[in-house]
Amino acid sequence: MMQRLVDNAIAVTKESVKTFTYESLNNIVRFINGVSALLLALLPGKANILEGIHGWELRPTFRGPRFPRWMENGVSSFNQLIHELSVDSDTDGSSLDYEEEYSDDDMSPSSPCSQSSRLSRSSSTPRKKTGWMWISYVFYWILLPARFLLGLPAILYRSGGTTAPGSNQLKHRSSSLNKVQFLKDHIVQRTTDRRRGVIEDLHLAIEIFIEAVFDVVHKAAHFVLHPFVALRTLFGLFSSNSNREDAYDDASEATVPTATLGDDDAAPTERNTSFQALNTDARTCQDVITELGYPYEAIHVVTSDGYVLLLERIPRRDSRKAVYLQHGILDSSMGWVSNGVVGSPAFAAYDQGYDVFLGNFRGLVSREHIDKSISSRQYWHYSINEHGTQDIPAMIEKIHQVKTAELKLSQPDIEEETNGDQPYKLCAVCHSLGGAAILMYVVTQRIEEKPHRLSRLVLLSPAGFHEDSSFMFSVVQYSFLLLAPLLQPLVPGIYIPTRFFRMLLNKLARDFHNYPAVGGLVQTLMSYFVGGDSSNWVGVLGIPHYNMNDMPGVSFQVALHLAQMKRAKRFRMFDYGKSGNIKFYGSPEPLDLGEYYGLIDIPVDLVAGRKDKVIRPSMVKKHYKVMKNLGVNVSYNEFEYAHLDFTFSHREELLAYVMSRCLLVEPPSKQSSPKGLKLKKKGQQVNS
Incomplete structure (x- = not known):
């Protein structure tokens, strides 16, 4: 009777605290949104600046068709459906419909962690959640910023590993990890199967913290009311402590055989799997292409100065x-894409x-x-x-090598x-x-009497x-x-x-x-910075290539080069100074590419x-x-x-025009190059 009374009192208090904290946080968010x-x-001038971010453009999406769970491999199979139902019947029924619950509001496809969580849900049996699991989970969230800023290892939550038969320690470790994994799935994936923002993370962290605190209070009250059970539990903890430490040290991460479409060697490779508790969208261009059912190939290209570039392909x-x-x-x-x-x-x-x-x-x-070991400066x-x-x-040149080899292989008479x-x-x-770079490429290739392989720009x-x-x-130019x-x-x-800060940007975009x-406020401020351009800057920030793992940057010299062009009012190569220009170009001034536009021997279509x-259109007209x-x-x-x-907006008329x-x-016309002018790569002398 006393136990039931205490349980009811704790449950009512917990729900009251949850309601109060949730409403307080919601009021703060409403206040921030209202001030904005x-x-x-x-x-x-916001009317013109915000034009173009209304409607669907404010929420760019890359989700492909969402198949039923028994059709995720692209094949409809009733037997597979029955198998899925038989497996799911052994799991917690409350977590089965998390995908369907959020399918209407989810504006982006499920993150990779949602797929791995389904596998873990079907391979592990849910067990009763213990207070120690709640406490360790809270510590994980409390130490989360330190994990990113200081590089602390996530010791509490490594992904589960395979266990060797007959090993009690690893079996105990596997059992503990199954409990941990189920807790992650139930709390995180049950909450949402999409990328979360900072506010959503805060909501989730508050819920976990409140649950953990009241779970400890509940167990403390239980121990006070049942002292013999408390003594027996403490004795069991001390006696098994050493075995747990050994199991944590010996356990290894799980590996999953994978193969990437387009690799030369399609044999499965080993990939470490881990739980993405931050739930950010880290998909690559390959992920987007293959999700939509298109073929994909990755080609690594090495430049003459040692940079490794990724040339991606949708092959025919x-x-x-x-x-x-x-x-x-x-x-x-x-x-x-x-x-x-x-x-x-x-x-x-x-x-x-x-x-x-x-x-x-x-x-x-x-x-x-x-x-x-190249340094950032280099x-x-x-x-x-x-x-x-x-x-x-x-x-x-890599495209030329690949296409020539493939076409000769598939069509032997093509050379004739x-x-x-x-x-x-x-x-x-x-x-x-990219347009400036391709013009530089065509002009310099023609100057050096090399084929540019292109038929149209x-x-x-x-x-x-x-x-x-x-x-x-x-202002930026002069600065x-x-x-x-x-x-x-x-x-x-x-x-x-x-x-950490890339993750923060990714979540703020959400x-x-x-x-x-x-x-809208961020969009307006961004638009002011770029002179009133009405592009969907906020939408672009949410695209997966701005993620915590990698992100495009810009060299200081690229920005300086653009400033030099603006000051000179000409389309020129980089200005190294008088002595540097003599070394690289053979003249005190950088090479003026506009003066050599006459060497362009293929059709060019300019779009503004x-x-x-x-x-501005006036610059494209120039x-x-x-x-x-x-x-x-x-x-x-x-x-x-x-x-x-x-690129980032759905423009049917532009696609029709480009196609x-x-x-x-x-075919490129036969046009001779001016004699006596040779352009050398950076670091080589130029003779005119």
């Missing part, structure tokens, strides 16, 4: 038409029969390089020159048909900085000319030029260096989506956005006028887009 709404109402190996997609600044190949099957240029090209290649510039915080020491004369040449020319046509579609808001820009960009000697040794690259006024305030005056086969078109709309341009590929 007030500030948003007071800011001038027997196709004689290919398209190369190159992203812009602070972006990656993810931008070309970010709108799913319907609105992504990469999928549209593949559906039109193209062999699709997705380029990635150097500039990730993972710092992929053949020199594994890695980030590059400008746009290296994008145009190192990255793109390496990737396009092409009379020695390359057996495929390659169209390049580039955005922003489609440039979406290309960089290069920047004198007509916003006041904020002018970079003035402070470059001081900042360059201290800040080699502009990026988020630690996993909060910006969940709370419209806060997201009327709402683009980052690279490319057009210079090319037209020098006899280039060039076209110009404008759309009602902002800067990021070319129509790519279908007009023409």
Whole structure:
């Protein structure tokens, strides 16, 4: 009777504390959202700035069709359904429908941890949750910031390992880990199967903390009312303490055989599995492509200066038409697939029969390089020159090698048909900085009398000319030029260096989506910074390539190079100073690429956005006028887009236009290069 009274009192108190804390937190969040709404109402010009973030564009999504659980391998099988039901019948029935509960509101597909949790749920039997498990789980959350900032190992929660038959210690360890895993699944995955924001994490942490505290209070009251049970429990804890420590030391992480589509060796490899308690979206471009049912291949390319680039592919190996997609600044190949099957240029090209290649510039915080010990200062020491004369040449040459070998293998008579020319046509579609880099590539290849392998260029808001820009960009330009000697040794690259702060940005992006006024305020401030551009900046922050594991960055010299172009009012290569320019270019001034536009021997299609305030239409028109005056086969078109709309928004008319341009590929004409001018790579002498 006394035990029941105490239990009821503790239960009522616990629910009261939960309600009070939840309402307090909700009131704080409402207050923040209200203040943001007030500030948003007071800011001038918000109507134009916020145009384009309403409706579905505020919540970009990459989710593919969600199959029933018995169809997740792509095959409908009634036997598999029966097997799933028989397995799930042994588990806790309260956790079966967590996916269906949140399917309506979930704007992004389930994170990888949700899939692994299903496996663990079906292979472990739920057991009664103990107070020690609750306490250790609370410690895990309390020490979570320290785990990221100080690199403390997550000793309490390693993923479960396989146990050897006959080993009591490992069996005990496996039993403990099953309890821990079930607790994680029940609390975290039952709560949500999608990426969580900071506020959602705070809600979850409060619930866990309250549950843990009252579970301890409940057990303490139980021990007071039943002292003999308390003594027996304490004796059992002390006697088994040494066995538990040994089991923790000897246990190893589980490994799962995996194979990546497109690898040369498709044999399964070993991958360590661990529970992603932070529940962030760390999917890659490969994950998005394969989730939607498209083939995928990863090709690692090494540049002549040692950078390792990832050239991704949606392969059509027997196709004689290919398209190369190159992203812009602070972006990656993810931008070309970010709108799913319907609105992504990469999928549209593949559906039109193209062999699709997705380029990635150097500039990730993972710092992929053949020199594994390369320092941050050395890695980030590059400008746009290296994008145009190192990255793109390496990737396009790799495309040429791959396509030539595959087509000769599948079509042995192809060499006779092409009379020695390359057996495929390659169209390049580039955005922003990618457009400037591809123009640099074509011009420098023609100067050096090397084949560029391209048949057509489609440039979406290309960089290069920047004198007509916003006041904020002018301030940034003069700041970079003035402070470059001081900042360059201290800040080699502009990026988020630690996993903790990348995780924080990833989670804040989710909060910006969940709370419209806060997201609108951030969107407005971002728009002010880029001169009023109405692109969906908040939506782009939530894309998976901005995650805790890796993130695009920008070299200080790339930013300085753009500032130099703006000051010079010309599209030039990097200015190393008078002595450096003589060494690299053979003249006191950097090579002016616009002067050599006449060497471009393939059609060029320029596309500008009327709402683009980052690279204004007047600057794209300048490319057009210079090319037209020098006899280039060039076209110009404008759309009602902002800067990021070319890649991150669903624009059906743009996809139709780009595809129509790519279908007009023409063979390169035979045009001689000017004699006596040789452009050398960085670090080599130039003779004119």
